[in-house]
Amino acid sequence: GDSVTQMEGPVTLSEEAFLTINCTYTATGYPSLFWYVQYPGEGLQLLLKATKADDKGSNKGFEATYRKETTSFHLEKGSVQVSDSAVYFCALGQAGTALIFGKGTTLSVSS
Amino acid sequence: EADIYQTPRYLVIGTGKKITLECSQTMGHDKMYWYQQDPGMELHLIHYSYGVNSTEKGDLSSESTVSRIRTEHFPLTLESARPSHTSQYLCASSEGGRTEAFFGQGTRLTVV
Numbered sequence: 001g002d003s004v005t006q007m008e009g010p011v012t013l014s015e016e017a018f019l020t021i022n023c024t025y026t027a028t029g030y031p032s033l034f035w036y037v038q039y040p041g042e043g044l045q046l047l048l049k050a051t052k053a054d055d056k057g058s059n060k061g062f063e064a065t066y067r068k069e070t071t072s073f074h075l076e077k078g079s080v081q082v083s084d085s086a087v088y089f090c091a092l093g094q095a096g097t098a099l100i101f102g103k104g105t106t107l108s109v110s111s
Numbered sequence: 112e113a114d115i116y117q118t119p120r121y122l123v124i125g126t127g128k129k130i131t132l133e134c135s136q137t138m139g140h141d142k143m144y145w146y147q148q149d150p151g152m153e154l155h156l157i158h159y160s161y162g163v164n165s166t167e168k169g170d171l172s173s174e175s176t177v178s179r180i181r182t183e184h185f186p187l188t189l190e191s192a193r194p195s196h197t198s199q200y201l202c203a204s205s206e207g208g209r210t211e212a213f214f215g216q217g218t219r220l221t222v223v
Contacts (some may be wrong), residue, residue: 038152099203
């Protein structure tokens with residue numbers, strides 16, 4: 001079945017450092033790919049998405065490119081802030097079915 | 112901004128009590144979901160519904176039950192709470208053939 005694998009955390013960075021969180025997937029067909037973010041004590045918020053190969057999703061300085069050849073959707077940000085500290089989830093969606101999530105990666109940014 | 116609401120946000124309850132976690136959405140979405148989030152933050156799908164009077168169990172076995180009598184409402188019930196039910200419960204909804212889901216803020220349940 002479909003699945004998502006993302007790098008284990010926690011990831012600890014200093015402010016203004018470069019961030020990469022790796023995500024790879026296994027799927028039949030042509031899924032959509034997502035990154036969600038969960039701040040402490042909150043639900044999940046959609047951060048960005050890509051619906052087809054080579055699409056780049058971007059939001060709030062975060063980016064991820066849908067790479068079909070490597071089945072990857074890595075999350076990147078050029079300069080992280082303390083306010084980016086959160087748990088990040090990579091997810092895969094096929095039309096009409098529930099999202100499949102990775103296990104989440106905790107990011108901690110210190111000043 | 113997603114319009115999906117969960118109540119209560121926090122609940123501490125004694126073993127053996129019956130509880131209902133509420134989830135409502137005002138977006139007219141036909142699909143709704145319940146996820147249980149473990150302390151390691153991993154999400155597990157426990158129930159889903161693709162429309163009124165349609166409910167299915169998810170990937171993780173759960174002692175909870177759900178109902179979908181109205182499109183906008185998807186409550187989750189535990190008939191007899193136990194400490195093993197202590198967790199964060201997240202409700203979500205999505206529209207038709209679209210894949211992205213919108214989440215509520217969650218209910219953190221503690222059973223003592």
